[in-house]
Amino acid sequence: MSHFFDTPMSVAVRLRPMNSMELECKSSTAVKRTPDGLPHVSVDFHESFAFNYVFDQRDTQKDLFEACVQTRLKRLLQGFDVTILAYGQKGCGKTYTMGTDFNGVMDDKVGLIPRAVHYLFQYISTLKKSYTFRVSCSFVKIYQEELFDLLLPRNNLSSRLAGPGLTELEVSSAQEVTDHLMRGFAKRAVGEKPSESHSILTLTLVARKLGGGGPTSETTTKLNFVDLAASGCWIFGNDADRSKGGLVALGNVLNTLAYGEIAPEYIPYGQSLLTSLLQDSLGGRSIRLLIACVSSSDANVSETMRTLRFADRTLPVMKKPGLRLDQQHEDDVSRLKDIIQQLSGELLRAIQAVAKPDDRQRLEDRAKNLEKKNLKLHQELEQILIDTADADVRGGILAKHIVQSKTHVRRIMTMLGLQRQQEPGPQSVQSEGNQLLQTLVELNRIVSDTTGQLRARDNLYLQTHSQQSWQQFNNGGGDFGLEANAAGPEDHVSTQQQGNDEYYYDSA
Numbered sequence: 001m002s003h004f005f006d007t008p009m010s011v012a013v014r015l016r017p018m019n020s021m022e023l024e025c026k027s028s029t030a031v032k033r034t035p036d037g038l039p040h041v042s043v044d045f046h047e048s049f050a051f052n053y054v055f056d057q058r059d060t061q062k063d064l065f066e067a068c069v070q071t072r073l074k075r076l077l078q079g080f081d082v083t084i085l086a087y088g089q090k091g092c093g094k095t096y097t098m099g100t101d102f103n104g105v106m107d108d109k110v111g112l113i114p115r116a117v118h119y120l121f122q123y124i125s126t127l128k129k130s131y132t133f134r135v136s137c138s139f140v141k142i143y144q145e146e147l148f149d150l151l152l153p154r155n156n157l158s159s160r161l162a163g164p165g166l167t168e169l170e171v172s173s174a175q176e177v178t179d180h181l182m183r184g185f186a187k188r189a190v191g192e193k194p195s196e197s198h199s200i201l202t203l204t205l206v207a208r209k210l211g212g213g214g215p216t217s218e219t220t221t222k223l224n225f226v227d228l229a230a231s232g233c234w235i236f237g238n239d240a241d242r243s244k245g246g247l248v249a250l251g252n253v254l255n256t257l258a259y260g261e262i263a264p265e266y267i268p269y270g271q272s273l274l275t276s277l278l279q280d281s282l283g284g285r286s287i288r289l290l291i292a293c294v295s296s297s298d299a300n301v302s303e304t305m306r307t308l309r310f311a312d313r314t315l316p317v318m319k320k321p322g323l324r325l326d327q328q329h330e331d332d333v334s335r336l337k338d339i340i341q342q343l344s345g346e347l348l349r350a351i352q353a354v355a356k357p358d359d360r361q362r363l364e365d366r367a368k369n370l371e372k373k374n375l376k377l378h379q380e381l382e383q384i385l386i387d388t389a390d391a392d393v394r395g396g397i398l399a400k401h402i403v404q405s406k407t408h409v410r411r412i413m414t415m416l417g418l419q420r421q422q423e424p425g426p427q428s429v430q431s432e433g434n435q436l437l438q439t440l441v442e443l444n445r446i447v448s449d450t451t452g453q454l455r456a457r458d459n460l461y462l463q464t465h466s467q468q469s470w471q472q473f474n475n476g477g478g479d480f481g482l483e484a485n486a487a488g489p490e491d492h493v494s495t496q497q498q499g500n501d502e503y504y505y506d507s508a
């Protein structure tokens with residue numbers, strides 16, 4: 001078992017460089033990554049948003065792929081559907097980022113789809129000793145609430161889907177997928193502009209574990225790349241522009257999912273074709289990454305704000321900071337957790353082998369209990385990491401956790417070693433179980449201490465920050481058009497502006 005630190009829903013913001021028109025108009029930069037190194041975006045210096053990742057003009061396609069897509073692809077084999085969506089105003093880089101317009105040349109400008117497909121086929125080829133894989137591909141366009149199959153081998157036109165299911169083509173290499181992508185993209189553009197339709201490229205991966213005959217030995221997961229229609233000046237319900245209605249529905253679904261555990265029947269998947277089609281890959285065991293593509297220019301600030309608000313509302317309220325973790329740390333923690341899991345299993349099997357039947361149940365229960373505690377500790381730690389907005393502190397906690405986990409692993413290994421040497425009876429097994437329990441209690445104590453320290457630190461930060469904001473507000477309150485004494489400092493803690501409830505709509 002391994003864990004991942006990102007929440008199921010993550011948001012990456014990508015700031016595209018100014019285009020020639022913006023440069024000609026001599027527009028200035030209004031949207032920036034904040035200089036503190038955190039994944040925050042500031043708009044016009046007075047509005048800021050916190051996301052999981054922020055990429056600016058200096059970041060390359062490779063940076064984006066490696067930071068937020070690569071690790072998610074491995075989750076496919078752990079039974080998660082992975083959905084990557086690009087959202088944003090017309091011309092802000094959705095297609096460029098996704099690589100939906102791939103031209104067959106694998107250069108450094110190539111977007112996510114070709115990179116992901118190559119990575120995936122390479123990755124599964126390393127697992128061929130343990131798994132067999134079947135991969136199939138479908139590619140559709142949704143335009144004005146109608147579905148078009150882009151892989152139907154007919155003429156040059158995309159075919160509206162009236163009858164049975166989608167074309168799903170079996171593929172055995174990255175090249176085959178990108179060939180289908182290129183053919184499909186050419187069809188997407190027929191009839192209307194690509195910016196007016198959504199396109200979804202789906203890879204379905206069926207992994208069968210070799211040597212496993214049980215019902216769970218085959219896993220089917222989906223990887224979706226969704227290049228959404230451009231957001232912009234539109235009104236929900238306008239029949240002439242119904243593809244945009246899919247964006248409203250998508251916003252509603254992601255927003256509802258952000259509230260946490262909600263029964264599927266309350267999630268409004270049925271509001272559009274887009275959300276119905278993606279239903280399985282948006283809820284349940286899915287990992288979602290929304291890439292909000294925005295312009296950095298002051299000429300597009302109002303549309304950029306709408307995009308950022310859309311993205312902001314898809315994130316769970318409690319997990320907004322959700323900062324990117326250092327990859328090395330994440331890998332270390334994940335590896336150690338796997339080792340602990342494996343060793344705990346071995347310990348359990350060793351206990352079963354030596355204990356008398358009447359002791360066995362009790363010891364098994366105890367071992368299971370330890371396992372649960374261990375899992376809870378990991379979950380607490382992950383929560384702390386997600387809730388902590390300071391990269392240095394997070395790094396410190398992780399480093400500490402790694403040392404603790406290593407000690408923990410060493411102790412379990414020592415116990416196993418002793419067990420094997422001495423072939424102990426139930427009593428010694430019990431005392432080893434107790435030692436393990438002690439270790440876990442100790443680990444638990446350290447985690448709660450750290451949580452306490454972090455909470456105290458966060459409270460202090462919020463207090464100081466709110467006092468500073470209040471002072472600034474009092475000094476220049478007139479600019480805000482508010483009475484200087486209308487609210488107390490506690491009302492100014494957050495820099496995150498709450499948009500109005502109709503944020504999906506453009507009333508212009």
Ligand SMILES: Nc1ncnc2c1ncn2[C@@H]1O[C@H](COP(=O)(O)OP(=O)(O)OP(=O)(O)O)[C@@H](O)[C@H]1O
Nearest residue numbers: 016017089090091092093094095096097194195230
């Ligand atoms: N991060 C970036 N770096 C360099 N060029 C970019 C970047 N993002 C976008 N571009 C360029 O900007 C132009 C518009 O990008 P793109 O077509 O991807 O926008 P889009 O959001 O998909 O637009 P539409 O909604 O019309 O489909 C393209 O020429 C693309 O190469």
